Amino acid sequence: MKATPENQSILLDLQAVDTRLDQLAHQEATLPQTAQLAELTERLAELNTDAVNASTELSDLSQDVRKAEDEVEQVRKRTTRDQELLDSGSITSGKQLEEIQHEITSLLRRASELEDAQLEVMERAESVQSRVDDITGKISEVQQEHAKVSAGREVAMAQIAVDRADLDSQRVGLASRVPPDLLALYDKLRDTLGGVGAAPLRGSRCEGCHMQLPPTDLKAIVEAEPDEVVRCEECRRILIRTANS
Incomplete structure (x- = not known):
């Protein structure tokens, strides 16, 4: 030739x-931002899963709190009713009075137990709510970092595109002379x-x-x-x- x-x-x-x-x-294929975005995306997925799990747990606990509140309220109403009946003086039977007093004592004990259980559930709910807030904050931080890295990647990709267009033009000119x-x-x-x-x-x-x-x-x-x-x-x-x- x-x-x-x-x-x-x-x-x-x-x-x-x-x-x-x-x-x-090669530069385009190995941009550090690409690997960073993959890591951040994976981290976001993990946090979102944690958020769903924590929110589900919180929802269940909230239902438990409402159930406990209802049970306490029912016991209090029954206690009040018995106490009013006792205070009314309408009960003359000693045996019946004793039964009502015994029931009031039992109801007060039950109310105390329910309130303790309610308090425990509320404390657990507060702990889970704190975890939800913490996860939400982390999600926000990772999303902001993701947006920042993504913007940096777009800038790098845009510069590569400009450089490639210039080189492509040069190549066409040179190749035409061979x-x-x-x-x-x-x-x-x-x-x-x-x-x-x-x-x-x-x-x-x-x-x-x-x-x-x-x-x-x-x-x-x-x-x-x-x-x-x-x-x-x-x-x-x-x-x-x-x-x-």
Whole structure:
């Protein structure tokens, strides 16, 4: 394959642009914000699950509190009714009076037990409510951090898009100055050789694979016509002869 030295040298500029495009693609794929967002999203999911569980527990406890309040109220009403009956003087039977007094004593004991149970449930509800508030606060903090990191990622992505558009434009201009057959070979080599299809020859070293060329290979390259497209015998990349070759 033949191409003018000028056409061949353009490949180095094209390679530089393509390398930068590859670097941008890697940068885009490995933005630290992306990993941070994944961690924050996972953390939010965990907190939301905790919030649902705590809220469910709080709802159940609230029902228990209301139930306890109702039971206490019923016992108090019954106690009041018995006490009013006792105070009315309408009961003359000693046995009946004794029964009512015994019932009042039992009701007061029951009311005390229910109030203790009610207090215990209320304390548990307060503890769970505190946990709900704590989780809610953490969710808010993580959401704010998520928004901040997301905004930073958008800025980084926007800059990458600007840089890529500029490089794409440069690539179109450079590629248009390379003969089609040489460009096709270069693109094919890039695809199969880790993104590097052309490299300069510096002294006796191929800058593509960083191998020193054997004297016989180097002699053949040096003696080749300027318009002859030469390739590294080690890595098969296109070698561009420069003033340092």
